[in-house]
Amino acid sequence: MTREPRIKGKSVHRMLDKNTITMTGICSNCGPVDIWRNTKGTYLCGPAREEQRRASGRNDPTRLWVTRKRLRELVEEAEVCAICDVYKDDARLGVDHVKGTDLVRGVLCTRCNLALGYFFHDPNLLREAAKYLEENPGRELDDPYGREVG
Numbered sequence: 001m002t003r004e005p006r007i008k009g010k011s012v013h014r015m016l017d018k019n020t021i022t023m024t025g026i027c028s029n030c031g032p033v034d035i036w037r038n039t040k041g042t043y044l045c046g047p048a049r050e051e052q053r054r055a056s057g058r059n060d061p062t063r064l065w066v067t068r069k070r071l072r073e074l075v076e077e078a079e080v081c082a083i084c085d086v087y088k089d090d091a092r093l094g095v096d097h098v099k100g101t102d103l104v105r106g107v108l109c110t111r112c113n114l115a116l117g118y119f120f121h122d123p124n125l126l127r128e129a130a131k132y133l134e135e136n137p138g139r140e141l142d143d144p145y146g147r148e149v150g
């Protein structure tokens with residue numbers, strides 16, 4: 001279990017108990033609380049989360065935190081994949097994150113989400129791939145053994 005580094009002069013919020021299904025817990029400082037999960041997978045109470053946010057000293061969007069509950073809601077609200085339109089009963093839909101952050105782009109099916117990853121989330125590369133497919137519909141090659149094809 002990872003523990004957040006203790007910052008001098010701050011109140012100590014220790015998670016005495018937590019339920020990651022209901023996203024509630026018992027904080028040593030605050031008592032019963034809603035809990036939040038950060039990108040490192042650490043669970044904190046709301047006040048501790050606010051303290052850490054403020055301690056970061058700047059409004060860094062990569063430091064935003066998102067609850068698992070909120071992510072689940074996003075997926076539940078979505079009907080189809082934002083790219084291929086596959087319906088949620090026919091595929092597994094999930095949240096598409098900006099890598100290494102809690103920024104959310106949208107809800108995609110697993111296949112589209114993986115495909116974007118393979119293309120390094122680079123729109124230019126994806127455009128080049130589409131152009132390649134359009135410009136190269138496929139052609140017959142000569143038989144490697146010198147026989148005529150066709």
Ligand SMILES: [Zn+2]
Nearest residue numbers: 013027030045
């Ligand atoms: Zn607390």
Ligand SMILES: [Zn+2]
Nearest residue numbers: 081084109112
């Ligand atoms: Zn899709």
